Amino acid sequence: MADLTGWLDDYFFGTLVVLQVFFVALGLSVVFGLIGAAARLSQSRIANGIAKVYIVVFRGTPELLILLIFYYGIAVTLTNVARYFEPTAGFVNFPPFWAGATAIGLIVGAYMTETFRGAFQGVDPGQVEAAQALGMSRFQVFVYVRMPQMWRLALPNFGNHSLSVMKDTALISIIGVQEIMFVAEMATTVTRKPFTMYITVALIYLLITTFITISIAYLEKYANRHLRGSR
Numbered sequence: 001m002a003d004l005t006g007w008l009d010d011y012f013f014g015t016l017v018v019l020q021v022f023f024v025a026l027g028l029s030v031v032f033g034l035i036g037a038a039a040r041l042s043q044s045r046i047a048n049g050i051a052k053v054y055i056v057v058f059r060g061t062p063e064l065l066i067l068l069i070f071y072y073g074i075a076v077t078l079t080n081v082a083r084y085f086e087p088t089a090g091f092v093n094f095p096p097f098w099a100g101a102t103a104i105g106l107i108v109g110a111y112m113t114e115t116f117r118g119a120f121q122g123v124d125p126g127q128v129e130a131a132q133a134l135g136m137s138r139f140q141v142f143v144y145v146r147m148p149q150m151w152r153l154a155l156p157n158f159g160n161h162s163l164s165v166m167k168d169t170a171l172i173s174i175i176g177v178q179e180i181m182f183v184a185e186m187a188t189t190v191t192r193k194p195f196t197m198y199i200t201v202a203l204i205y206l207l208i209t210t211f212i213t214i215s216i217a218y219l220e221k222y223a224n225r226h227l228r229g230s231r
Contacts, residue, residue: 026162033108051113070099078092118154119150155216166209181201
């Protein structure tokens with residue numbers, strides 16, 4: 001514990017950064033997943049094809065590589081655009097926080113696409129037809145019938161994807177985001193105690209992922225409460 005003296009504040013603020021990246025990336029992954037699932041379920045061959053390419057690329061490429069390509073690719077693109085309008089413009093640096101969160105959102109969103117697609121397909125077609133027979137619009141059927149049941153079916157895999165988002169936040173220190181892995185690297189350089197510093201990071205991640213697991217289990221129990229009552 002003495003080895004951590006002077007670094008506790010850094011670990012605390014690094015943990016806050018991790019949580020910020022987690023919530024932003026999780027929200028983006030849900031958005032990308034829903035868009036991808038809608039494209040996969042659409043009658044449009046073009047939309048379906050784009051969704052399939054998205055899934056193959058982001059599920060088949062190493063996550064660290066995607067993160068680096070995304071971060072430096074956006075920076076190079078913005079620099080070229082800036083120099084097109086102003087030839088003397090310098091290098092445009094894209095905020096690493098948003099680059100990391102967006103890259104993680106795209107990666108996990110590819111997995112969520114298939115989870116959401118399967119969940120939508122698991123909704124009883126008879127209930128959709130009954131809702132339409134009652135005069136509900138397609139939007140009302142989607143909001144009041146399909147979405148609530150889709151989430152119940154998707155929750156188990158959604159929990160796994162949430163854990164993936166949290167664990168992937170450990171990658172973003174490589175692009176300069178000052179979270180707990182970044183802190184551990186600096187602390188190791190100063191104290192020469194790598195085991196202590198990295199085991200601290202591991203314990204912090206384990207604490208957060210345990211909380212996520214318990215929360216998802218509670219949500220699953222709540223979503224399936226009507227099934228217990230019917231037994």
